[in-house]
Every structure is written in C-alpha cells, then in structure tokens.
Amino acid sequence: MHVREHFRTTGRPAGHGYGQRNVADGTAYYAFDHGPVRCVVLDTVNRHGGWQGSIDAGQLDWLHYELTACRDRPVILFSHHPIQTLVNDRRPPGAARRVLDDELRGFLLEHACVVAWINGHTHLHAVTAVGENGAPGGFWQITTASHIDWPQQARMIEILQADGAIAIACTVIDDDAAAEFAGIDEPAGLAALARELAANDWQVRDAITAEGGADAGTADDRNVILLVDWPRP
Numbered sequence: 001m002h003v004r005e006h007f008r009t010t011g012r013p014a015g016h017g018y019g020q021r022n023v024a025d026g027t028a029y030y031a032f033d034h035g036p037v038r039c040v041v042l043d044t045v046n047r048h049g050g051w052q053g054s055i056d057a058g059q060l061d062w063l064h065y066e067l068t069a070c071r072d073r074p075v076i077l078f079s080h081h082p083i084q085t086l087v088n089d090r091r092p093p094g095a096a097r098r099v100l101d102d103e104l105r106g107f108l109l110e111h112a113c114v115v116a117w118i119n120g121h122t123h124l125h126a127v128t129a130v131g132e133n134g135a136p137g138g139f140w141q142i143t144t145a146s147h148i149d150w151p152q153q154a155r156m157i158e159i160l161q162a163d164g165a166i167a168i169a170c171t172v173i174d175d176d177a178a179a180e181f182a183g184i185d186e187p188a189g190l191a192a193l194a195r196e197l198a199a200n201d202w203q204v205r206d207a208i209t210a211e212g213g214a215d216a217g218t219a220d221d222r223n224v225i226l227l228v229d230w231p232r233p
Contacts (some may be wrong), residue, residue, distance in 0.1 A: 003028055017041065029059055031066050037159055038070040038113075044081040046098065052088040053121070054098040057117030060107065067111040074159070074166055074230060077108075077117040081141050084128065085121055109135035112232040116158065116168055117141045123149060123215035125172065128226055136233065140226045142170055150198040151216045168226040 003023055008018045017020075028043040040063065040110055044053035055063075067075060086101040108114050109132055116139050117130070123146040131138030144155040153172045160167040177191035179199075184190045216222065 027059070029055075029062065032222050036067070036073060038073050038075045040066055040075055040077050042077060042079040044079045044086060046088045046090055048090045048092060048095065050088040050090045053079070053086045054087070054088045054100050055104065056098060058102070062100045064107075067113055071111070071113050072231070073113060074115045074228075075111075075113045076159075077114060077139075078167065079117070079119045081121045082119045082126075082141055083117065088141040108139065109137045112137040113140045115166055115230070116157075116226070119143050120146065120193045124215040125151075125153070125155075125221040127170065127217075127221045127226065135159065138228075139170060140169075140228070142226075144172075145215050145217075148192075148198075149201055152195055152198050153216070162227070164229065166228045170222070170224050170226065172209065172222040 003015075003018050003026075006018050007014055007023070009016070012120050017032065018028070019030055022028060022030060028045075029041055031038060031040045033039070042055060043059065044055055044064070046052075083101050083105055086099075086104060089100060091098055094216060108117075109130070114137055119141070120143060121142055124143065125145050126141075126143040126206050128141045128143075129138070130141050142155070142157065145151060145153055147154070151174075153174055156171045156173055158169040158171075160169060175191050175195070177195050179192070181193040181196045182189060184193060208223050
C-alpha cells in the first residue's frame with residue numbers, strides 16, 4: 001500500500017522513485033542515476049516489526065546485481081537506518097532470514113564502487129569512515145539529524161570530481177525561521193514554533209551547548225569535505 005500510494009499523488013515524477021517492479025513485487029528498494037553516480041535506495045524496515053532495521057536476503061541478491069553492474073561507477077547508498085542499527089532479526093517461524101549489520105558491512109566492503117551511505121534514524125549528525133584493512137572498498141557513512149527535534153537541521157551533499165579522487169562536500173543547513181514563536185499566520189511562523197519547541201525539549205535541554213548539543217554531533221560531523229580515491233581498482 002505504501003508504494004502504491006506514491007503513484008496516486010499528483011506530484012512528479014510518478015512513483016517518486018518507485019517503479020512498477022516495486023508495485024508488482026511488493027518491494028520498496030530501487031536505484032537511479034544522477035549524472036555519473038549510481039544512487040541505490042535500500043529498504044531497511046523490517047516488516048515483521050521492531051524499530052531497528054535489517055534487509056531480507058532477496059534485497060541482498062538485488063544489491064549484489066546492482067553493485068556488480070556498475071562496478072566502474074561511484075555508488076551512493078540511501079536508507080533510513082545506519083549500518084550499526086541493522087540488528088533487527090525479528091521474523092516469524094519459517095520466514096526468510098534477515099541480513100544484519102556485520103554481514104552487510106562485509107558485503108559492501110567487497111564492492112569498491114560504494115563510496116558513501118546516506119541515512120538518518122538516530123536523530124543526530126554523524127560522519128563515520130567504514131573500512132577494513134585488506135578490503136578492496138571502504139566508504140563514508142553520513143548520518144543527519146531529524147527535523148522533529150533539536151537541532152532541526154538538514155544536510156546538503158555535493159559530489160565533486162578532483163584529480164584522482166571524489167570529494168563529498170557535506171553542509172548542514174538551518175531553516176529560515178525565527179528562533180522565537182510569534183504566531184502561525186504563515187508557514188514561517190509554524191516553522192518558528194517547531195524550532196522553539198525543539199529547543200525546549202526537556203529530554204535534551206541540558207545537552208544544548210555552544211557546540212550545538214548532543215544531537216548536533218561534533219564539528220567534524222557537520223560541515224566537512226570527505227575524500228575517496230577514484231577510480232578504484
């Protein structure tokens with residue numbers, strides 16, 4: 001139902017990334033091209049329940065096909081869950097196995113075309129290098145905080161070509177709303193209300209400091225330029 005609804009809206013493009021294969025198969029993972037970059041969107045939600053993530057074996061087979069087909073191109077992964085939260089093995093008896101963090105991490109490091117993984121879920125800014133000595137690959141995991149709570153920031157990601165490398169420029173951005181609520185006669189006022197409520201969240205209020213607060217991460221988790229050797233063997 002979730003996928004079908006994306007074809008019933010008036011927005012464009014039809015399906016919003018999903019294709020007829022997703023409708024027919026009941027899947028929610030897909031891939032598309034953005035210039036020379038292959039973008040692969042994973043479905044990390046475990047349909048058997050639980051708030052942490054994982055993928056099924058069928059999706060792993062599809063991912064193997066995608067990465068093999070574009071092994072000479074840079075690939076960026078997108079998902080809701082970051083790799084360290086793919087620990088949800090919930091399934092009824094007889095259901096297909098779930099692929100968890102360690103297996104998927106090892107699998108991705110065997111594919112040198114993967115240069116970055118963009119995700120969220122944890123509600124905090126974090127940039128982590130994922131690699132292992134001896135593995136042909138390695139990638140940057142870029143996690144961005146949520147709009148529902150402090151610091152209510154998004155992230156702009158630019159892929160740049162450099163001599164012998166790919167540069168991934170990450171810039172955290174704020175919304176253009178006042179820091180103090182003064183009415184909701186227009187969208188900016190509603191955004192200001194959300195911003196004030198987020199700043200007064202009692203669960204994180206003590207953690208908000210000049211550095212930005214726990215969910216904002218460190219300076220190295222926000223505005224950074226990440227390099228990846230390219231082309232890779």
